[in-house]
Amino acid sequence: MSRITSVRGRIVYNSRGSRTVEVDVISDGKFLGRACAPSGASVGIHEVRNFPDGGPEASLAAITGSAGRFKGLNPGDSGAVHAAVREMDDTPDYSIAGGASAFAITIAAAYSAAAAAGVPLYRVLDPNVEPRFPYPLGNVLGGGAHAGPGSPDIQEILVCATGLRDIREAIEANLAVHKELGLVLRKKDRLFAGGKGDEGGWAPRACSAEALEMAAEACENLGYALGKEVSLGVDFAASTQWDREKGAYSYSRDGFENSPGEQIDYAAGIIEKYKLIYAEDAVHEEEFDGMAELTRRFPGVLVAGDDLTVTSAAMLRKAVKKGSCNAAILKVNQAGSLYDAMKFAAEATAGGIRLVTSHRSGETTDAHVTHIGIATGSVMLKVGAVGGERVAKANELIRLSEQGLIHGMAGI
Ligand SMILES: C=C(OP(=O)(O)O)C(=O)O
Ligand SMILES: [Mg+2]
Secondary structure, three states, rough: OOOOOEEEEEEEEOOOOEEEEEEEEEOOOOOOEEEEOOOOEOOOOOOOOOOOOOHHHHHHHHHHHHHHHHHOOOOOOOHHHHHHHHOOOOOOOOOOOHHHHHHHHHHHHHHHHHHHHOOOOOHHHOOOOOOOEEEEEEEEEEEEOOOOOOOOOOOEEEEOOOOOOOOHHHHHHHHHHHHHHHHHHHHHHOOOOOOOOOOEEOOOOOOHHHHHHHHHHHHOOOOOOOOOOOEEEEEEHHHHOOOOOEEEEEEOOOOEEOOOHHHHHHHHHHHHHHOEEEOOOOOOOOOOOHHHHHHHOOOOEEEEOOOOOOHHHHHHHHHHHHHHOOEEEOOHHOOHHHHHHHHHHHHHHHHOEEEEEOOOOOOOOOOHHHHHHHHHOEEEEEEEOOOOHHHHHHHHHHHHHHHOOOEEEEOO
């Protein structure tokens, strides 16, 4: 059995050019596992803290100070690695070391175990998984917290080739829609300079309604019938619009306000008009009942929680009890430790909730999210469409397809 022989952290940079932590775990003096922590921009109130007071440097100090705790552990024993992480920081929200430290150590350890065993990471995460390719869910247009003023209020317009059965075709369909949408935007707005949001989706000066129309037009120009070969999805990230004092959703760019009831009808109207396959956080993160209404109204759509469920088993239990979603985003750094995220995944699957494993807006070039999506039986992989840190995840799907060990696409 392999044993961890060293743990070392360093400060590197994420896709926003911000400082983050990366960890190297080495087992048996030679098997390297490396992981780098991402960061969100639209962060759920119940997520763990990514960094403590003192920022990435404080996380690095915690990693360096605790490196000895991990020595001698089996890198593939996620429970033991998690327990050592909890000795480093036993606060519920990782306020001492930051969730980024827990994230990077636990994923780097799993990678080191995979290197030692000579198997893909997804096999270490679940040795019994019957692997399938999750459908890539690509951000083609960004707004909200991911793009500058003047961009749409809704955060993400997404595309997913749910009608295609080949992973390369599914990736290429997303890329084709992204390209075509760039052409549509240039045609409609001669001043459009090709700006993009944090996740690589175009960030035009347009309201949400115009943005949705142009995304649909791009799909149709390519000959895709919406809801057939290719479907649209939306991450409303509605907590960004929610104004608690007013008790209303304020769409300041789009120029309207929605009461809580109107917000449900607004989201329902978009789901119907554009035949969405995927609708995330359509109401704010504490509105479990509003989410439940949408879940009841649209059983054929993935009505997903992200800020609602924050990769927390406790929040998920509440959502399941209330029927607030039929799908949930899995972002390891919302939970901090990979161990807790995998427990969340198991509980979601047992509760009939479909999983969508996701990147963050401030990403890294790592591709572990691809393996986590496969290991958890996720139906979709929300990893963006373009940008080096986004295609890194799609390219890992292509590499894995060459091994011939993954049989077909996930059933949505
Ligand atoms: C990926 C997302 O953005 P962030 O990482 O900013 O939370 C999201 O909200 O789904
Ligand atoms: Mg989201």
